[in-house]
Amino acid sequence: MSRRLLSLLSLSVTILFSGIARAQGQAPDAEPFKASAQLSFALVNAQWFDGQGFKKGTLYIVDGKFTAQKPARVNRRMDLKNQFIIPPLAEAHNYNLQNDWGIEHYEQRYIQDGVFYAAMLCSDPAELATAKTQLNTQDSPDVVFASACITSSDGQPLAALMAAPAKPKLADIADKAVLVMDKPEQVDQKWKLVTQRKPDLVRITLSYSDKPELRAKPELKGRLGLDAETAAAIVKHAHQSNLRVSANVDSAGDFDAAVRAGADNIAHLPGHFNHHGDGPERYLISADTAALAARQKTTVTTAIAATQLYKTTPEQAESLRQTQIKNLQTLKAAGVTLLLGSDVFTGTSQAELARLAETGVFSNAELLKMATMDTPRALFPKRQIGCFEPGCEASFLLLPSDPLQDLKAVATPMFRVKQGRILTQVDDVAETSATATESTDAAKKAKAAGKKSTKKKAPATAAKPRKKT
Template sequence: MRFLIVCLALTCIFSQAQTPPPQQQPYQASAPLSWELKNARWFDGRAIQRGNLYVENGVFVAKKPAKVNRKMDMRGQVLINPLAEAHNHNLQTAWGWGQFADSYIDQGVFYAAMLCGDPAGVAEVGPLAAAPAAPEVSFVTACITSPDGYPLAAVLPEPSAEAAAAQKQIVLVDSPEQASQQWPAIKARGGSWLRIVLSHSERPELRGRPEHFGRLGLRPETAAALTRLAHADGRRVVAHVETAADFDAALAAGVDAIGHLPGYANMLDEAPDVFALSDAAVARAASQRTSVITTTAATQLFKLDAAQLAALREVQRANLAKLQAAGVPLLVGSDVFIGTARAELHALDELGLDRATLLRMATQDTPRALFPGRKLGCFEPGCEASFLVLGGDPIADLAQVDIPMLRVKQGRLLTRLADVAASSSQASASTADPPKAAKKASAKKKTGKAKAQPKAQAKAQTKATSKAKQR
């Protein structure tokens, strides 16, 4: 039953005919603005810093710009960089984009990775992701599994070998020899990443059993062959894994990232120790600098009873603690189709991760991993000026992340109000200076004093002159 629930959720990934939610105005971006943020507090990856921040031409700068479009007093508020989602599927089709793209911006998630798109679908979505008010997306367009592998059972109308062979969305490879033969076609699908599926690779006895069709994945030697081919061609590899043995096989293959923390699910009702990472595996992941995408929020999709959920959560805590202690790069990803990285942020918080570390993972480590070479997740001069304004300190209260007061992307104000977006660059609004009415009153008062002073002096002079004449 749990597998059927997951299949239903995964079917939504590829569906084009769902009932849409009520429509809201889409997000729009202003022109790039110059900003002066006085009395600012911001999260730098370790703690909250204080000072003034300046933005010009889409980046943070050291000095106040000659012309400022937005001057704001940030007293009492905190700035963080936008969040990133390292594992999802909801923006890889035009339908999914229409349903969920604005929710990414709404939740402050500006960067995302979609891990199993097909080239035709991504070709439709790519131009949409280039818009200023859109989330930026890294797409995987080569998703590779075995002829009986995950996620075929979820995406096929009728899960069978014949239907699997006929579909074109997922690449099917059954041996190292086939990997070499199909590499030109895989390469032609484009993208700088490919995704391979390892699922219960330690249990070859499951192959050929109809009830497990679509749940399995590549053999370890096939995964290794694909990884070698990808690396020789300058591409990187992310591996879907289910068990600790799959994790070991992915490391042996030399993948660059692992798409799940083992223990995010328990499809075959196995003992929890099947998902427990060994010290040797964790040490190898650290030495190879293999990133691990967490996906602990996805556990809630499986409707486990309290005891089963507690057992998986305990394994997750132990795995995370080992990976953190060894210095393995951890990336925030939810794999929750109707959600974003914000769901994973809260799931990891419930597992007890240190708040500052968690925020660094979400706002620095993950966006930089998705878009290497860019200056993301920082507030120093030269960094991209993308940030969220929160009402309070998210280290003390993580719920502050749920209600961004302001969203700025590369210096552009993101808003659902078209007139605000259109007029922002012409205005010079300020919350840092006294209101205009107060300024006028102050100026009038000063002018009155200035006028009164000469009159008094003139009156005194006339009086003195009159006395002198009398004398």
């Protein structure tokens, strides 16, 4: 299959799964973010989020990590009085950073929004070779990819892929752009196709698996998904291969099937849209299934912001909203770990954070913990992120006001640091940041001798807020 066709297929995947009818946006006009050299910091009068509230004191950073010891040499001493530090956000459900086109249009939006971690949930392996070289760097988001995206022969996203301008046939797509499995025995036969892709995650699709009669409708060909038995076989094989599984679901029956199969993550709540005119009861998660998810540590990505991408009447929108609120309450009561993810192709998880705040189900502290601690750690479980203790990666956002009082403060970070590097759109700051240093040992000696240190001292205040692009 030609490179051109693969590009069209990959773009069709992103459009379908985001609920967007067309790819929007243009390359940003603002200067791209650049990383400074790795710096040593002394953050005095700091207030940092610990998952419940804000602690106060001084934080030190050396070699890209927080440390308990004051550095011998400080590149940046910052007085952060009346400002607030939080870890960077994560986006657990999107498709806009998995090919060159998407990275060109949306990578800078992630950094601007303070979203340093992301999961791309249906990546065409043909697109990832070049895309990966542009991500997971010192001045880009860190991303995991579901490059093994599995559906049925009548499942999503086949309808959208076959509607691409090149008019490909099923044979051009099946087991290439996405993998197709209809029966458990096919999972055995085709598993090598999964491992060859070396995915960070395996993505499976279930869509009204509890309504088998839908498979008889020609108009739904390519718009459904796996049955429960095949989904369970995929999860079993993935876990034997030490791979995590994220399940895309539509109905509460799909949710139940994915949880009982042992999926590691459910990619969004049931009821993001009512596709077949069913009543709200078809989308309500049961307390028993929520309890099972909590016991086996299945995480659930909320992704309720995607609902606004569908055309609905006010009555339909309110019905969906109430269903989502009930599902969130059920999952919260059961103790399920919830992850922040938007499924909004033209944005980031900032959209989801705002939408969740509107539900009234969570406190600002709960939402902030979900966005900056629970979600990053779920995406990168082997890393020390979303924390400020010694040994944690020194990545953070500086906010102008207390987000526990007004969560909107999270939408306007005024300063960004990734692993001890300032992320800035100003060339001079990135290039000269390491030249302004203060030797703390020299300062102590000078003070003891009653003399002023001759070392040049770094500015004592943080960068001023920049306009959001």
